[in-house]
Amino acid sequence: MNEAELLELDQNLNWHPCSQMKEYENFKPLVIKRAYDSYLELSDGRKIIDAISSWWCKSLGHNHPELKKAAFAQIEKFEHVLFARTTYDVVVELAQALSALLPGLNKVSYASDGSSAVEIALKMSMHARYLQNQPQRTQFIALKNGYHGETIGALGVSDLGLYKTPYNPWLFSSVFIEPLYVQNKQDPRWNDATEHWIAIEKQLAAYTDTATAIILEPIVQGAAGMKIYSQDFLKRLSLWAKTHDVHLIADEIMTGIGRTGNMLACEYAGIQPDFLCLSKGLTSGWVPFSVVLSTDPIYQLFYGEDEGNRTFAHSHTYSGNALGASLALATLKIVKRDQLCLRAQALEPILEAHMNEIAEKTGALQNVRAIGAIVAADLIQGDGKNRKLVQKAGELGALLRPIGNTLYWLPPLNIGLDTLEDLKDISLEALKGTL
Ligand SMILES: Cc1ncc(COP(=O)(O)O)c(C=O)c1O
Incomplete structure (x- = not known):
């Protein structure tokens, strides 16, 4: 197929992501x-x-040659099996590495991309409330300009109209609070969000008994246009959540695995969320693969006899995918070694x-x-x-x-x-x- 034919077929058949296809008529894809x-x-x-x-x-x-080697080594053995009542070396070694990232986050669940990890974190928070008989805790709190993916649940906690507006009638409604933006880490507000916090705390006061979770992209809001916000603001928000028994979901899908200069952006504020989502850089973008880390107290709510909807019955086909796990493991080793x-x-x-x-x-x-x-x-x-x-x-x-x-x-x-x-x-x- 020559290039002209390829481009014509592409134009006729493919519907590219986040693209106005009409523009492709005279602005051809690479x-x-x-x-x-x-x-x-x-x-x-x-x-x-x-x-x-x-x-x-x-x-x-x-x-990356070492990632290629890791992928081939796994393919030689097997590329994918279901991850229910099976286990294998790479997924166990990966869990060991991931559970050592932040104290307390020692349970690892697997999904296939960023949005599906966010859905798991949202559902685990909701399900925990169900198991704790806290039906009043239904409210999600999120940050203005936040972005967590484009499935329906993820859009409900996102705040970017470009991705969200047409679907608004079908989305659950979240409360959005304003982060304290800074230019960089030298900005005095990076370490001091005192004044800003006064208004935020007032706004949050209405939700102390009804909030289930706060979800946020720690430190940098990517899709908002790489907006950086105060680590002190994040610290205060995390403390507020802990004080009022509200879960904190850290969406590190973009920021995680070294991107901001720490392994996790949460480290800037020294916080320990209840859920943490990783994808993208986790496998260095080799395959769709994501994880949700959660805590032992959350896990224990779901642990017991299989009665009363105690089991987290969320069954992604590709959960724990062996190829993804081998690539994530190899990526983590390289990030550390180099x-x-x-x-x-x-x-x-x-x-x-x-x-x-x-x-x-x-x-x-x-x-x-x-x-x-x-x-x-x-x-x-x-x-x-x-x-x-x-x-x-x-x-x-x-x-x-x-x-x-x-x-x-x-x-x-x-x-x-x-x-x-x-x-x-x-x-x-x-x-x-x-x-
Ligand atoms: C912070 C954040 N959360 C979630 C997602 C969604 O990930 P995916 O596109 O893999 O579903 C993204 C994607 O850009 C993201 O930046």
Whole structure:
């Protein structure tokens, strides 16, 4: 099949995610031939930098040789069996590694992608209330601008109209509270949310007896446009939840496994949630695979004779998938061995300096913000520029995907500094080309 035929068939048959298909008529998708490290190789032989780690998941880049080896080794044995009344080495070793991430989170459940992990956490909180005979605790609390995926439950606790508005009549209603946003960790509000907290605590007071859980993306709200918020705010919110017997669900699907410079973003606030969701970087984006970590007290509610709907009867076909588990295990070993949390910390000032340079040279960006291997800035007059920017960057050699008016990079944690330099130059040229 030649490229023209491929593109025509793609246009006629495929319905791409989060895409207005009409735009594909004259803004053709990139045809990928190979991918390796931080690069995508196109059918015309050009290589372009994957500046957003393919929707934030390729934390060790593409085609990592050790991950390939781990996948093949598992495939030689078996690729998947059901995970009910079976077990195997990789899923046990993975549980050992995951249960050591944060004190108290020592029970591991498996799902297939980010949204399905969020659904499990929401349902476990609801089911716990059922088992504890607390029917009044039905209210979910979430953060303004939060995003937790696009299944119906996840949308109910998300706050981004782009993904949510058409479905509003069918979603359960959550209470949304405003995080205290900061520019970076040097911002004084990072360590002091006192004033902001006064109003939040008042708002929360109405839900002390009716809330079941607070769900949040710790420290960075990705889909909101890489918004960073105060670790002190998170600490206070967590304390409030503990004080009032409200579960805390940490959605670390984007932030987890080194992305923010800690293994988990929760570590910034020193908090211990009741549920923690991981996916994306957990397997370095090799296969759809996610986990929900929970605590012994939660687990014990469900443990006992199989009566009165005590069992968590949630049965994903691919729960515990052996291939995913082997890749997650190998990813965790590499992240630890190669000290990639430290690497993300080291990238932070470099990414920030690069983005600041673009802001200074173009005068087109404001609110440059960075944490770990994430940097973002807002286009001062963004309207209508996005598509041109993406197109231009693609021609020059980088895959960018601004969120609304926010330009950001979220590269593989092991990206080379020379590649980052190239990414800066390409983004600068692309942005100049849109002005
Ligand atoms: C914080 C967060 N939660 C949940 C999800 C949903 O994950 P998935 O797209 O794998 O369902 C995402 C995806 O971007 C996310 O960033």
